[in-house]
Amino acid sequence: MKLKFENQAYQLQAVASTVALFAGMKSLDLATMLQNKNELLSYDVVANGLQLDETLLLQNLQRVQVENYIENYSSELNYGDYENIPNFSIEMETGTGKTYVYLRTAFELNKHYGLSKFIIVVPSDAIRVGTIKALEITAEHFKAEYNNISYDYYPYDSEKISKVRDFATTNSIQIMVMTIAAFNKSKNNIYAFKDKFGEYRPIDLISAVNPVVIIDEPQSVDNTANAIEAIKNLNPLFILRYSATHKNDYNQIYKLDAIDAYNQKLVKQIEVASIDEAEFNNAGTVVPYIKVVEITPKLELSLELDVQDTKGKITRKVIKKIAKDTDLQEKTQNDKYYGYIVEDYSRDYGLKLSCLDNEIAIGESIGNEISIEQKAKIMLRLAIENHIDKELRLAARKIKVLSLFFIDRVADYRIHADDGTSDGWLAQAFIEELKLVLATPKGARYVELCQNTFGINLANNEELIKLHNGYFAKDKKGNYKDLKDDSTADAVDAYDLIMRDKEKLLDSKEPLRFIFSHSALKEGWDNPNVFQVCVLQDGKNQFKRRQQIGRGLRLCVNQFGERVFDDKVNTLTVIASESYNAFADNLQREYEASSENGGAGIKFGIVQKSAFVNSLLHDNLELSFDAARKISEDIHAELTVREFIDSNNKVTDKCKMQLQAGLFELSSAEIRQYQVLAKEILTKLAMRLPIKNQRDKRDIQINPKVYNNSAFKQLWRKISAKTIYSVSLNTDELINSVVTDINANLEVKNKALKITRSRINIDESGISTELMAQNELILQTNPQIDLVNKLALATGLTKKTIITILKQIAPHKLEMYKLNIDVFIEQVTTKINIQKSKLIVDGIKYTKVADLSLQDSVIGIEDHYLQERINEDIDHGYVDNNGGSNLADARYLKVAPELIANKFLYNVLRFDSSTEAKFLADCLLQDKVKLISKLPSWFKVNTPLGAYNPDWALLVNEENKDEVYFIAETKADNFLENGRAIEKAKTICGEKHFQDTLNVKYQVLSNAEQI
Structure with a gap:
């Protein structure tokens, strides 16, 4: 498999933002650079030959910041700890391709300014290996983009120091990748004199070429004085800093934060499947959970209890200063504690409860707590079931699914002994749970898929165990170990194993699907097809949640190496050992923490x-x-x-x-x-x-009770019949109405820039400005634009009609085009289209097509097709009974579930706004409304103003009256008076299509009482 790379707009914008910083600056040719070489060196070094102009650099920086909506606007260049070396920050959320962006930036800087020497500084061997892998898999792409350009890339190796000479003297693009640990100490080889270099050190050659330094994850690179000094020793022309979590956002030029990335669907959406101990311990147990946390010398008692809130949610909390005779049922509002009253307590014996014979000592607990092993098995089972669900669903789209597990101790998964390695209890538990899941009907389908499609025989135990493996660092003896410092050299083996086989791992025929790791994968590695992260770690050893999700945020790829942009597919499931609310809150605090600590986090x-x-x-x-x-x-x-x-x-x-x-x-x-x-x-x-909370996830399905109702089938036949329309448009009437509107309302002002001159005052209170002068500079417009042609294209009218309009408007109004022709065209176009829409709807006529409708042709013949067609625009979603979603359960609208089962086409409530939600609830409660359906997004009525998608289809049957087939459009109360002209015109077309032609009642309304 070869991974394919797209020219994604947001990445190109990030690249262009850097390139724009140096616009207008002078580049030196190769001959000049050689002539101006460092005289201390006898080597013909080829340096970066761009002459930076500080004034122009600041102007370009400010222009880029405005273009990219950067909040921290720079009034001056911020050099920070780098004296006169410019630094620029690019913020990109994990998974959005920052490595690709900074590599492409290097090629663009070469294309525009001839820069050829680039050093990428990374915090760890993990990211070094990952960067080299990125250079390897993008080589074909970049050669295609940049006319088969010649370039070299390599990791800096202190044992192969001769590569430094190639870096300095070669005139093609050179990209060297270094860890900060390779040059942040005086004893590093880079500072030593070598025979091959004569009187020079490797650092002398590097500093002579003025490299562009790219820092990947600067918060982990130049976070010490020694590191900053080491980077200064490279003598950078300038420094580009790339991270999702900057600590110092020097001169920020681009920002794509977590909210932007999620909202623009540039990364996977996140759902949490939570394993909350409080819920386990209160399901079918006899003894409630009680832990004596503390009894202070002042005899203040603290207990950990399972507290129930007003919504029935149980959360484990520590309650302090509990007095004697406290009724724990009242204290927790949890019926599990019925009869549990604090009788007495002491630092000597602990806690006495009225219903127990024995005391509970300080630090001890009672209750049906699940063991670590039990909890792990539950999480393993959930992870395996989720994985199989996803792979069965995505197999048709040729997308492989990977699941990643983080564990506390390597020995839990793999035991090393003198006679070899063996499975730890966790690996054994995984196989046990896997076999149990495979024995289910769903598991049988998965076994069949693996056998028939991927050629993996899961009935064979040797093949089965290949589904999982662990990646851990080894010590010098080859023993697996709990790795805490992933910047050390002994981590390289673990990282190389993953990075080198990235494409192989994505191949569906490669059995490995479940990956276990301790900390070797916590950063510097991700894989686009990680769809699940399971955290089998306790709170003490758990690294940050943001690191956990970062391993699987990247959008997935299929078996052709193509990125898949479907948000129905791209969901990362996190299986967490804490409640959904706790995970979401803690993750948000981590995003905020970087800003609280002086960084550029999300506030x-x-x-x-x-x-x-x-x-x-x-x-x-x-x-x-x-x-x-x-x-x-x-x-x-x-x-x-x-x-x-x-x-x-x-x-x-x-x-x-x-x-x-x-x-x-x-x-x-x-x-x-x-x-x-x-x-x-x-x-x-x-x-x-x-x-998202996985418990709120719903597979959206057709309600068979409503769908199979003959009344619904008849309703669907009525509303889906085909029509064609014709329009009778009176051109003279259109011209008159447009001319009248333009003469009365057209206003165009000169295009101008406001120029202000201010004085800066600095005193004890700070810096302030005082306005000294303010003037307007009138900009020249371009009246040579073909006005008639532009208006004809924008409105769809003939040039003859446009000329007639322009001749008939008042002369002083026509002269306004000279003031600002763009605004003139925009305003006249709007006025023409508004008047045109009014006349079109007056003159439109719909005619029913004589042949069968689409639904007539399938109902009773291919009934399953219609069911799939109705539901194809959405297959799953997340309900939010607090109004934060367009899906909800019955309790959100406060209606009985049986009303949905009897009247609504779907198994969950669907709506697009609070107005629609209230309308739906009222319809369900009204006896006269027998059936109601939210119409699919593809159900459209053709109009001259664009396709129109109505909101609702209803079957209404008042007492002693005939059934009425009804189309409803829900709008605000004042829509018909104040709504946009085009939208109002579409509703009029809707009325003529349904009511006048198909004999289906049509109404624009704001509530169900208006039916």
Whole structure:
């Protein structure tokens, strides 16, 4: 298999952002570079010959930051600890391809500026091996992209120091990959004099070429004074820093954070399957869980108990200062503790309870706690079942599934002895659970798939055990060990084993699917087809959750090496030994922690006064920085006054509710024009990480009771009949209405830039600016554009009609095109299309096609096809009974489950907004509504204004009246008065299609009472 690489827009934008930093700067040719070589060296070194201009560099930096909406706008170049060496930061979420981005950046810098010497500095051998592997698998791609360009890449090896001479003297692109440990100590070989180099050291040759230094994971590279000094010794021309978790975001030029990556579906979505001990220990047990955590010298008692909240959720908590005679049932609201009353306690004997004969000593517990082995088996079983579910579902799309397990101790999985290695208890438990799952009907289907499609015979025990393996570091004797420092040389063997066989691992015919590791895979390795991460570790040894999910965030590939972009496929399941809520909260804290520690982490829900500045500058080129800052502060002030953000600048629940309901608006007239911009930014800032609870996952299916109802079949036949339309458009009437609108409402202003001159004041209170002058620079427009042709293409009208309109409008209105022709074309186009849509719907006529409808041709003949067709736009989803999703169970709408079973086409409730949710609930509760279906996204009515997808199909039958087939469109109360013209026109077309032609009742309404 060969992995294929796409030109993805966000990656190209990150590359272009770096290239744009050096626009306008002078490049030296090879002859000049050789002439200006370091006179201390007798070698003909080929250096990077770009002359940096600090003033131009700052201007380019600011332009790139505005283009990329960077919040931390640079008023000056931030050199940090690097004196005069420019540093630039690129933030990219794990799994979005930062390695590809910085490799492609090197080729682009060579293409535009002739730069040829690049050093990639990484924190560990893991990432060094991974980077070399990335260079290997992208070689064919980059040669195709860059006209078969010649380049060399290699790891720096202190034992093969002659490679340094090649790096310095070769005039083609040279990419050297180094770990920071290879040159951050004075005793490193790079600082030693070598016979092959005569009077020079390897570091002298490297520093002579002014390499571009690319730091991968800088928070783990230049995090000490020695490391910073070592990088300075390389004498970089400039430094590019790539990470998802920057500690110091020097001169940030690009940002793709976790929320952006998830929302844009650039990485896998995350779901959590939680193994919560509290739930296990309260299922079918007799004795409740009680642990005596502490009895202080002051005789204050602390117990760990299973506490039940108002929703019935049980969480294990430590409760302090429990007094004598406390009823634990009342304290926990958990009926398991009925009769358990604190009789007495002492530091000598522990706790006495009224219903127990024996005391519980300090530190001890009672209750049906599951053992570590039992818990591991439950998690293994869940992981195996999930894995088989996914592989059965994805086999038709030729996608292999990998599952990754993190364990506490290598010996739990693999035991090393003098006579060889053997399986630990965990490996044995895995095989036991695997065999149990394979004995089920689902397991039998998997065995058949492996045999017939992949050529893997799972009935053969030797083949079966090949499904799993472990990757661990070895010591010098070849023994497996618990590795904690993954930057050491003895880790290389474990990493090489994985990196070297990456493509083989992706091959479905390669049996290995379940991978166990201690810490060898915690960073520096990922695989696009890791669909599951199972954490078989206790809290003491558990590395960060962000590291866990990072191994499997990358979008998967199929057997042809092609990236699969389907979000129905790309879901990473984390099997965690904590509750879903605890995992989600803890993961969010980890994302926030880097910002709290001075880094560039995500500040969830925090709205700074400057939050809107760069978006304002990006969308309004005429704004000065000071003006944008003032507007941002005004927006922030209104949000504070209206309690949309609190005193800590955090988004409030009031604001979140208004955003979700679509009711958010700015009230101040001065800033109301920035309402859309403010809403977009607040919506992002108010978000949590989009992590799903696997328990909320639903396979969305057709409800057979409704689908098989003859009344539904008749409803479907009625609404799906085919029509064609014809339009009678009065051209003179259109011209008159357009001319009237333009003469009354067209306004075009000069294209201008606002230029301000300010004085900077520095005093004890800080830095402030004082406005000294403000002027407008009128920009010249280009009146030579073919106005008639542009308007004809944008509106679909003939050139003759456009010319007639332009001749009939008032002369002073026509002259406005000279002020700003782009705005003139945009406004006139909008006015023509609005007037056209009004006349079109007045003159449209639908005619029913005489032949059979699509559904007539399949119902009763290929009935299963219709069922699949109705449901094809969605096959699974996650319910959220708090309104955070477009799927919900009966309890969200507070309706009886049997109403859904009797009336609704699907097994879960589907809707697109809170208005639709309320409408659906009301319909289910009304006796006259017999059946209701949310119409699939592909169910469309053709209109001259584009396809139209109505909301609902209903069967209504009031007492003593005939059945009514009904199409409903749910809109806000004021839609017909204030809705967008195009959307209103489509609903009128819908009415003519359904009601006038098909005899199906059609209505735009805001609630079920209007039916």
